[in-house]
Amino acid sequence: MMPLDAEWYDFRDFGNTVGSLLEQIRDWGAPDWVPYVISGLIGVLAILLWTILSVLAFIWIERRVVGLMQNRIGPNRVGPNGLLQPVADALKLLFKEPITTRNADRILFWLAPIVVFVPTIVVFAVIPFGERMVLADLNVGVLFLIAVGSLNTIAVFMAGWSSNNKYALIGAMRTIAMLISYELIQVLVLLAAVLFVGSMRLGDIVDWQADHAVWLLFLQPLGLLGYIVAGAVEMNRSPTDIAEAESEIVAGYHTEYGGIKFGFFYQAEYLAGFAIAAVIVTLYMGGWTLWGLEEWVPGWLIFLTKLYGVFFIYIWSRATLPRLRIDQLMAFAWKFLLPLSLVNVMVVGGEKLLWQEAELSSGEALPLFGVINSAVAVILIGGWAWVLGHQRPERVAHRALLTKELGTIHFGEPAPTV
Amino acid sequence: MDDTGTVVAFYLLSALTIAAALGVVVVRNLVHAVVSLILSFVGVAGLYITLSADFVAVTQVLIYAGAVSVLILFAIVLTPTGDRGNQETFLRLPALLLALLVAFTLGYVAIDTDWAISDREGFQQTASVIGEALLGKYVLPFEIASVLLLVAMMGAILLVRPEGAVEGE
Numbered sequence: 292m293m294p295l296d297a298e299w300y301d302f303r304d305f306g307n308t309v310g311s312l313l314e315q316i317r318d319w320g321a322p323d324w325v326p327y328v329i330s331g332l333i334g335v336l337a338i339l340l341w342t343i344l345s346v347l348a349f350i351w352i353e354r355r356v357v358g359l360m361q362n363r364i365g366p367n368r369v370g371p372n373g374l375l376q377p378v379a380d381a382l383k384l385l386f387k388e389p390i391t392t393r394n395a396d397r398i399l400f401w402l403a404p405i406v407v408f409v410p411t412i413v414v415f416a417v418i419p420f421g422e423r424m425v426l427a428d429l430n431v432g433v434l435f436l437i438a439v440g441s442l443n444t445i446a447v448f449m450a451g452w453s454s455n456n457k458y459a460l461i462g463a464m465r466t467i468a469m470l471i472s473y474e475l476i477q478v479l480v481l482l483a484a485v486l487f488v489g490s491m492r493l494g495d496i497v498d499w500q501a502d503h504a505v506w507l508l509f510l511q512p513l514g515l516l517g518y519i520v521a522g523a524v525e526m527n528r529s530p531t532d533i534a535e536a537e538s539e540i541v542a543g544y545h546t547e548y549g550g551i552k553f554g555f556f557y558q559a560e561y562l563a564g565f566a567i568a569a570v571i572v573t574l575y576m577g578g579w580t581l582w583g584l585e586e587w588v589p590g591w592l593i594f595l596t597k598l599y600g601v602f603f604i605y606i607w608s609r610a611t612l613p614r615l616r617i618d619q620l621m622a623f624a625w626k627f628l629l630p631l632s633l634v635n636v637m638v639v640g641g642e643k644l645l646w647q648e649a650e651l652s653s654g655e656a657l658p659l660f661g662v663i664n665s666a667v668a669v670i671l672i673g674g675w676a677w678v679l680g681h682q683r684p685e686r687v688a689h690r691a692l693l694t695k696e697l698g699t700i701h702f703g704e705p706a707p708t709v
Numbered sequence: 710m711d712d713t714g715t716v717v718a719f720y721l722l723s724a725l726t727i728a729a730a731l732g733v734v735v736v737r738n739l740v741h742a743v744v745s746l747i748l749s750f751v752g753v754a755g756l757y758i759t760l761s762a763d764f765v766a767v768t769q770v771l772i773y774a775g776a777v778s779v780l781i782l783f784a785i786v787l788t789p790t791g792d793r794g795n796q797e798t799f800l801r802l803p804a805l806l807l808a809l810l811v812a813f814t815l816g817y818v819a820i821d822t823d824w825a826i827s828d829r830e831g832f833q834q835t836a837s838v839i840g841e842a843l844l845g846k847y848v849l850p851f852e853i854a855s856v857l858l859l860v861a862m863m864g865a866i867l868l869v870r871p872e873g874a875v876e877g878e
Contacts, residue, residue: 324714399744430834434767441775445747448782452740460786467779491836 309333310423334426338415346561350377353606360610384557387550392455395547399453404548404555407446410439411562418569419494421579421590432493433481436570437474440525443563444470450556451544462543465533465617472624473524479632480517483639484574487511497578503653504582508575509661513635513668515575517628519604522567524620527560528605530612531620568601569594576601626679631671638667719759726752737794739785743778750774764835 312333313326351366351374358365366373391400417432419425429435444467451463484507485491488499500506508515524531535543545556572578576597579590615623642663646656729752732745750773757766798804843851 327714396738396740398741402744429763429767431763431767431836434764434771434836438767438771438775441771444775444779445744445782448779449744452782452786467783471776471779 331426334416338426339412342412342415342562342565345565346558347377347381349561349602350380353609356603356606357610360607381554384551384554389550389552390547392547394455396453396455399449400547401552403446403450403453404552404559406449407443407559408555408562410442410446411559411566413439414566415569417493418566418573419497419578420594422585424579424591425494428492428494431491433485433491433496433574437478437481440477441470441474443525447544450548454544454547456547458540458542459544459546462535462540462546465540466527466544469524469531469533469617469620469624472621473521473628476517476624476628476632477521477525479629479636480514480521481574483511483514483632483636486636487639487643489643493573493578496574497580500577501580503657505657505661506575506577510657510664511575511635511639512665513631513671514639515571516668516672517632517635518571518575520623520628522571523605523608524624526563526567526605528564529609530614532614533617533620564602564605565598568598568605571601572597627675631675634667634671638664715759719756722752722755722759725749726756739794740782742795743781743785746781747774747778750778762835764839 309330313330316326316329354376355365355373366376369375369379391397414436416426417429417435419428447466447470448463451459451461451466454460484496487507487510488496490496490499496507520531527535535545540546545553548556572594579585579594581588581593585593642656642660645651646660651659726749729745729749733742733749736742736745750769754766754769754774757763757769
């Protein structure tokens with residue numbers, strides 16, 4: 292960023308404002324921990340405020356956009372153009388009676404909406420919104436993303452199990468099966484990205500892309516594809532929302548939830564969506580940089596524009612693609628994405644080795660790798676889909692395996708003798 | 710462990726970990742026990758952070774809180790008698806005695822030993838150091854562990870396959 296003045300009014304980077312405020316506090320002779328705590332509080336408040344406003348805005352945008360795509364109008368009654376619809380929804384959720392079913396496990400039932408909220412909001416701590424706008428730039432940022440993302444499964448299980456409802460339990464089981472399968476894809480894909488850049492710190496990955504003036508998106512198209520699909524699964528949206536497939540299992544793991552407790556699940560899903568979009572922007576699309584434009588336009592504005600753009604892809608796919616069946620979704624993870632992302636790791640590792648050993652300059656190496664990887668991606672996707680599509684008919688699964696297995700288990704009854 | 714923040718964090722996290730671990734033993738409902746086990750895993754991860762072992766801390770969350778606990782939850786849900794919870798046992802007193810003895814021995818050793826303290830600076834990046842150690846000096850145990858995991862995975866798949874599934878359903 293251009294060192295124009297870097298004073299507190301330099302709004303291209305809110306890090307300046309916070310920095311001068313902390314300087315001022317330090318000048319007043321406060322002990323060292325005071326600025327530390329205050330900067331943390333400012334960061335947390337800013338992130339919370341931003342997420343709440345974004346979620347409120349996108350509830351309206353998504354419903355209107357999906358309405359347009361599906362050739363209907365969408366909400367247009369509350370306020371001008373239905374703009375106050377999200378506010379009305381939020382108020383309705385707040386004032387609803389919080390019903391707890393009689394046989395529910397009360398402690399876990401009340402705890403689950405809180406627990407589901409924590410991992411999704413904590414993810415934003417390591418995301419660099421701008422040059423100096425990251426709450427905690429961890430050394431192991433990418434691993435932190437995966438680890439925190441994996442905690443979602445527990446919250447979902449708590450919700451599904453404590454509801455004491457078979458649809459909720461089946462929904463939770465489905466979600467866990469799905470999340471665990473796609474977590475593998477996510478890890479492999481991120482491994483390739485980290486391997487190539489050579490750092491797990493998200494700030495370093497953004498800097499690397501800025502230094503080499505290239506987005507990882509062009510170097511690892513296969514990785515981006517894997518992450519987009521795994522992200523759609525993790526944020527639990529259509530076409531991969533089998534966890535709450537209305538036509539099959541009512542609403543999945545949050546069947547029994549109403550009022551603001553349901554609101555928590557709803558908002559956590561939106562936040563997971565923003566988090567996935569933020570990770571895609573940071574890792575694959577250059578984060579807050581845009582080939583020099585960040586000198587003139589605030590970095591956080593570039594970042595948010597990209598983020599909303601990526602999130603729009605998910606809205607789009609939700610409106611246009613049909614929901615997958617659970618066995619199709621699992622087969623897609625294990626038979627299609629997993630081999631592809633394994634090959635991706637090997638190809639990227641080989642290229643990294645070649646780059647180091649042959650001492651190529653980045654001007655020679657990166658275009659070459661970009662062309663190779665795009666070709667590899669096209670050939671692998673096309674070829675592997677062809678191979679899977681030409682299997683002998685007796686080897687193609689006819690029924691969802693998980694539901695078949697679950698059908699033989701009798702909960703609360705003695706096990707059937709085999 | 711010089712600055713106040715680390716000390717305060719250490720005691721808070723220790724209290725959390727111990728309370729959660731006690732919950733695992735005391736609580737009757739098995740699923741509640743697993744949830745407090747997860748809480749204690751997260752507390753241990755926090756303790757690793759106070760030791761500036763960030764890679765180990767994140768791995769602790771990923772493997773124990775995220776993966777192992779889900780495995781335990783599944784094991785409980787799929788066990789037909791799992792909903793009975795923790796039952797009364799006549800071994801309560803001997804178990805308490807044994808646990809106290811183990812705790813006393815461990816505590817005595819920890820306090821009595823003259824621990825070697827290194828003067829070197831903390832690692833800036835633990836992940837790369839661990840990676841180099843695993844693929845350099847300790848490459849053989851690392852590879853053996855991965856082969857072991859593969860064998861365990863194949864064994865599990867073989868065990869749960871229904872009869873006659875091998876020749877194609």
